[in-house]
Amino acid sequence: MAxxxxxxxxxxxxxxxxxxCVGRNYAEHAExxxxxxxxxxxxxxxxxxxYVREGSPIVRPRYCRTLHHExxxxxxxxxxxxxxxxxxxxxxxxxxxLCLDMTARDTQEQCxxxxxxxxxxxxxxxxxxxxxxxxKEKIADPHKLHIWLKVxxxxxxxxxxSSMIFSIPYLIxxxxxxxxxxxxxxxxxxxxxxxxxxxxxxEIEAGIGDVVSVRFKVAQGTEPxxxxxx
Ligand SMILES: CC(=O)CC(=O)C(=O)O
Ligand SMILES: [Mg+2]
Numbered sequence: 001m002a003x004x005x006x007x008x009x010x011x012x013x014x015x016x017x018x019x020x021c022v023g024r025n026y027a028e029h030a031e032x033x034x035x036x037x038x039x040x041x042x043x044x045x046x047x048x049x050x051y052v053r054e055g056s057p058i059v060r061p062r063y064c065r066t067l068h069h070e071x072x073x074x075x076x077x078x079x080x081x082x083x084x085x086x087x088x089x090x091x092x093x094x095x096x097x098l099c100l101d102m103t104a105r106d107t108q109e110q111c112x113x114x115x116x117x118x119x120x121x122x123x124x125x126x127x128x129x130x131x132x133x134x135x136k137e138k139i140a141d142p143h144k145l146h147i148w149l150k151v152x153x154x155x156x157x158x159x160x161x162s163s164m165i166f167s168i169p170y171l172i173x174x175x176x177x178x179x180x181x182x183x184x185x186x187x188x189x190x191x192x193x194x195x196x197x198x199x200x201x202x203e204i205e206a207g208i209g210d211v212v213s214v215r216f217k218v219a220q221g222t223e224p225x226x227x228x229x230x
Pocket of ligand 1: 021191
């Protein structure tokens with residue numbers, strides 16, 4: 001099947017496709033979370049309604065007291081992938097995006113203690129802010145990118161994608177042996193160290209080097225009747 005063009009995927013967040021997240025893909029972040037680096041990729045999913053774009057706020061759920069930022073490189077798939085070998089995986093990539101894996105850290109800790117899935121912690125509405133789409137032709141080597149994040153102008157997170165434990169082709173191949181990846185799917189490749197809390201009215205700015213950047217404000221969720229959490 002032919003790959004979708006960059007133009008078709010330039011608004012990938014509107015396709016309603018899978019958001020597949022990789023956890024603990026940087027050893028220093030695994031360590032700061034008190035975990036050992038994984039022997040196999042740790043995967044979880046966000047719903048496509050988790051997307052938020054610049055101009056709308058990141059909304060802290062009512063059940064969350066400790067909302068953390070995680071800056072991550074996102075990989076946008078341009079073609080369906082089933083059981084692809086690593087050496088063919090990069091041909092399926094259409095482009096990249098700067099992504100945030102917003103995390104209700106207190107909820108996640110509760111989920112871990114109770115052996116529950118991370119959906120409330122990682123999958124709430126607006127938990128996946130994304131930048132504009134960056135066509136793959138604009139990135140010479142996705143494993144040599146500087147990703148960074150500031151809160152209210154102060155640098156909080158910096159990482160180099162060369163430090164990923166599992167490379168992009170490894171991840172695409174690995175995931176595609178579990179379920180089909182589709183055109184328009186997004187893979188969040190994990191956070192470097194330096195995750196931390198944001199408060200209501202904070203401003204987050206994040207980018208991939210000087211290729212693309214985004215700004216988001218944090219707001220408080222006020223939905224009546226929203227769950228109490230875990
Ligand atoms: C501990 C985590 O929240 C895993 C994660 O999302 C990561 O990027 O690492
Ligand atoms: Mg993450």
